Amino acid sequence: MSPRPLTANVPLWVNARGLASRSILPDTGAVMGISRHRLRAIWRGFVGFVLLAGFVLARPGLALDPQRWVSQYSQDSWRSDDGLPQNSLLALAQTRDGYVWLGTWEGLVRFDGARFVVFDKRNTPELRNHTIKALAEDASGVLWVGTDQGLVAYVDGRFERAPGASAPLEGVRVEELLVGEGALWVGTSGGLWQVPLGEGVARQYTEADGLPGSFVTALARAGGDNRLWVGTKAGLALLEGGQVRQTPFPVPGPDERPEVTALFQDVAGTLWMGTETGLVSWNGVVATRFTATEGLPATVTALLADSQGNLWVGTRRGGLVRREVDGFSSPLH
Secondary structure (H helix, E strand, C coil): CCCCCCCCCCEEEEECCEEEEEECCCCCCCCCCCCHHHHHHHHHHCCCCCEEEECCCCCCCCCCCCCCCHHHCEEEEECHHHCCCCCCEEEEEECCCCCEEEEECCEEEEECCCCEEEECCCCCCCCCCCCEEEEEECCCCCEEEEECCEEEEEECCEEEECCHHHHHHCCCCEEEEEECCCEEEEEECCEEEEEECCCCCCEEECHHHCCCCCCEEEEEECCCCCCEEEEECCEEEEEECCEEEEECCCCCCCCCCCCEEEEEECCCCCEEEEECCEEEEECCCCEEEECHHHCCCCCEEEEEECCCCCEEEEECCCCEEEEECCEECCCEC
């Protein structure tokens, strides 16, 4: 029997030894009701460390059973011995046809649940660099691939180098991708780009436009069309109506413009920010910092919310932590 793409609600994990899948029952999935961008961010934040992410189509009412421990889930794993070009994953997305796409240091990988197909500059001229740090699928089904040498699009089974309005990003180091209303937001080492998904001209935002720093490290929707939180190596900003407004970091500390490592705004409007020194929540008035004192390992690398209202926090060298209503649970290893 020839391999078929994974169903759209296959939950996946990754760790230092490669790719893994965990599930309870067929067609139920895990960590539902979250955007594909946030899922990709979770994978991106955990290069070489344990994480949890269900690559699923958002369907209300389906989630991990909060009464089950991680050890109660079945597991399959894949490593370089199984066809991965390497075991460190930088990005991951599942397209609507069911294929799972992996970004690695050694190229782009397509996985159908049984077989890995590797695309790199040796067999795909459009991929001029092997480092794939960001992946995102837009509403028309185009898979956007962020590399250290610009953008590549996978359209109808073909790769296209810097298509359409993305041409100005040729050779630019891409760090983050987020699909917005009619536009692809691209975080790079040289600023934020708004690339129209259709006719139009790409626009770049840099420190000259108000960003606290031009190296963009995190992106998150801020509610409303094309309203965006932008995290950089030098602090936080809000982009609204084409105008950038620097946002003073809400919690005093030794560094008033810390590197923002992860961003997520919840349904109540609270902004959660990962930093090198912990997690910060801010509702626009009151800010709270969570550190090792509250049971959270210091450096936050990724944020995700599940349909039960839990916040999953990825950390560097501290594993995965779940924050429930009454505080943080123990790290999951």
